Amino acid sequence: MVGRNDVHGSLRSRLDARLTRRRVLRSVYAAGVGVAGIALVGCGEDEEAGSPPTPGAQSASQQPSDARQDEASQGQGRPVLTQEDRGQTQSAEPTGPQQPGARQSQGDASAQQSSAGPAPEDLVNPLEWRERYHWRELAALHDPPLTPTAGGTLTIESAAVDSWDPFAAWEPELEAAQSGHLLPLVYSRLVELDVSDRSDAHRTLIQGDLAVGWEWLDPTTLSFSLRPGVFWPDESPTGGRPLDAIDVASSYAALMEPGTRQAPIYEAVERIEAYIGEGDRGVIFRLLEPSAPLLNQMTSPWHVVLPAEVVSGSQRVDLSQRSIGTGPFDLNRSDGRSSWVVTRNPSYARRDAGGLALPYLDEVRGEDYAVRDQLGNPPPGGARWAAWESGAAQAIALDGPAEARRALDAQPDAQLQVTPPTPSGGPHFTFRSLSDGPFADTRVRTALSMALHRGNLSALVYDGFAALDAAQNWTFFSAAGNSSGGLREWPWEADELGQAQQYEPNQALALLAAAGYNEENPLTLGVDMAPTLNPAGNPYDPGAQRIAEFVAQQWEQYLFGAVEVRRLERIWTQFTDSQGSLWFIPEPDPGVDLVFQDPADVEIYDADADDLAYASLHSAGRYNRAGINDPEIDEWAVAQRRALDPLERADLLGRIWLKEQEEIWRILLVNPYGVRVRRGSVFNLLDTYYAKSLQIAPDQLKTAWNGR
Structure with a gap:
């Protein structure tokens, strides 16, 4: 036992x-x-550049070690988006040669402005930030050991809860x-x-x-x-x-x-x-x-x-x-739209290691500040910033380093934490069909991937604070240096990923030509674009628009003559749920060839390599939105579920990872790092990569406490 x-x-x-x-x-x-x-136990040997990392293992008896080497000194990653040290082997400015007749996409002025991105001094070095604001800095706050403060209220930013019924009808x-x-x-x-x-x-x-x-x-x-x-x-x-x-x-x-x-x-x-x-x-x-x-x-x-x-x-x-x-708590109230309140359950059975009753807090309040802004009359700068700067909120989620700096300026005692991107969290494109038509040809899929300058996308949308997306859970793979408990803790670097993730526009054009696409026979690409406005007439998801527009412009500019891009905005449809509520859902235009996928649209828990090996790639996987149907992947995905031997499972996961790199069933882009901030008086409010859109892992609130 x-x-x-x-x-x-x-x-x-x-x-x-x-x-x-x-x-x-x-x-x-x-x-x-x-x-x-x-x-998943790894072999412990160094990986060759470009070869798939070996899935690793951690036994139940292993404890995380606070003794960690500085990854910068080990050369395991270098700053992203600089000319001298290019962590993604891509500079902030396009380096591919202009093709004969290369031109800008429609709307030249807006294209110039959109592609420019932030000034170089505004870009962020992810390696530096993830080391400076690493989780181990939070552990150091408890040396010498602190006695938790019982009682009080904690107010955090959290997504609203529409229903607290665990068995409510599921509406896919x-x-x-x-x-x-x-x-x-x-x-x-x-x-x-x-x-x-x-x-x-x-x-x-x-x-x-x-x-x-x-x-x-x-x-x-x-x-x-x-x-x-x-x-x-x-x-x-x-x-x-x-x-x-x-x-x-x-x-x-x-x-x-x-x-x-x-x-x-x-x-x-x-x-x-x-x-x-x-x-x-x-x-x-x-x-x-x-x-x-x-x-x-x-x-x-x-x-x-x-x-x-x-x-x-x-x-x-x-x-x-x-x-x-x-x-640990009882539900006090929830408006189902923007806020909820839970209060201490006096009959809760568990205690901490020192014998103190849990939970420590008397009350936790969750506020969905984005929804509050949408409900009308937001304060200057928005409800979230008003709550943080006034001290009304003790923990909020941040959208990148610029907001992190603002949060620290407003509350100098605050504690900042950077977490890895969630493995399933990167926006990407899937193809209309992998079984017939132009996208059944691996050369076409690879060419579209190689024409994208992901370093520029990271700079434009995330101020450089993003990693290359591999859509697999790297925390189950081993790698020298970039590790935690013997396993990887940060995403893969460019030289560890397949060639299709590299920016090579000349090679992309050559692949399209080999597949029969050129100026006389261009490939038509219907690109899925987010709606500009929601049904109420307000702006809808500008981030998704910027990503899709960037990709469309890259294909127009660097594959000029070989492709013709058609931007197709999503169509609003109505859906009535089991409770009779009316919802508006943006559906892709029937003419799209490449569908924009936002992982926030599905609840992937990212709890195990299986979530992204079987669930996302098996032909019957519940998250297989790309239509992948590969007999080898199906065989390996089932086998890794049954493999209780760590090395056997490691080998199977490695095969799956490598084959997706070769086949390019999805156009993977970049995946932003997470940033969360809390007041200096708040303890045991750790962010985790799998908290993702949940914004907070609920397991920790029973032991969280507020010292003021």
Whole structure:
């Protein structure tokens, strides 16, 4: 029996619903994935430039080390977007030769202005910033050890929560708009992430929440023992009764129902059994086959436990704005649009290592300042800056280094933290079809990728504070120097990625010519563009517009004569959800050849390499929006899920990573680093790469505290 684990997982199921107070049998979809470290052990040798990094491993017993070498001194990366040291091997100014007759795209003046980007002195060196504001600087705040301050209120910037019902109907059309990321504030899970200022923000370990321990009885049987002394609220329908194994088993069974948001995660689970024995009680997950990802994916914020009578429907309870949970807080109010408030649960069962009751805070307030601005009459500079500069907010998310400087100027005592880009977080383009037409030709796809100067895109949109996107979770790969606990903690550099990510416009033209496209037979590209205005007549997603326009201009300028670009703005469509609410959704024009994809539109948890290996690349993967259908990828993606041997899984993930670099099924661009700031009086509010659009990992708020 262990209290932490980061190795095994699970996959598939059928359905058998027999629910009694003694035992639950349930077959369902189940596949968990791992955040902290699904053990993928690397060989430990230096990688050759250009070869795929080896997926690595971290065992449950490994602890993050604060002793880290300065990556700059190791030469593991160099400043991006400067002439002398080009971290992306691309300068801030286009270096490719002008082709005969090369010209600017339509609207020459605006094209010039759009491509220019910020002045060189405004660009940011990501290597310098990520070292200066590394998570280990937060750990140093606790030396000497500090005694947490109990009580008080913490106000943070956080996305609004439209419903607090864990089992609300899933609307695939509205996946980006449907929340649930803060459910662990008011509900408990079997396992969670160990998140604090002393944690490794890039490789967080799993710890028990409702589980006090777990054990793999064999490769397809996972047993959890439950924490004693956990009680439901003293209100209808639970009446203050103790939590039991039936609650846990029925909740996970409901999560696994086909058609629910979490069902694909649990494809390997055949059934769940609740057991009650002498001095012990728990649940057993019985799998149809071994699965590497299960435990880590179970840390997802949507995998919470509710009372069995609520799950079964025998007691009808509206949970959209109310909680009946065993989590650290109780839901006080939520307007579903711009704010929420949770207050301390006095019956919460857990304590810290020193015996102090958790949570420390009396109240946490979440404010969606962007929505507040949209609701009308925003203060000068916006609601977020007004709250930060006045001290009303103690933690906000920042859009790059320029805002970071402003935040530090307003509150000099603040603590800044830089986190890696989320692996699935980079905007990119997918092709209309990979099976027929011009984009079935790898040469065409490669040419379009090689014509893009990603260094300029980073400078234009993100002030240079972005990494090249590889759309795989680098935290499961090993690399010399650029590592944390033996594994990578920062994205790949240019010389580690395939040739198609390099800026080579001459070679791109040659590839198009070989594929039959030239001035006499140009390739027509219908490029997906974000709408200029929303249905209310207000500006809509200017960032997406800038990215798509940059890409269109690059193709026009550097592939002049071989391509003709058509800009096709998205069309607003209406959708009525299951509650009768009307939504407006921008859909690509039917004539587009390249579709703009924003990963914020889907809820990828980034918890394990499986999220981007199987879920995004397998022909049946739930996030495969590119239409990828490759027999080898399908075989490897399934095999890595079943591979419990770390080296075997490492090899499979490496093959998948390398083949995507060769095939260019997606036009990957750049992926911005994350920046978050908090007041100097706030502790244990660590940012993590997988918090992503969630803006905050809810696991840590039970141990967060405000010293003022």
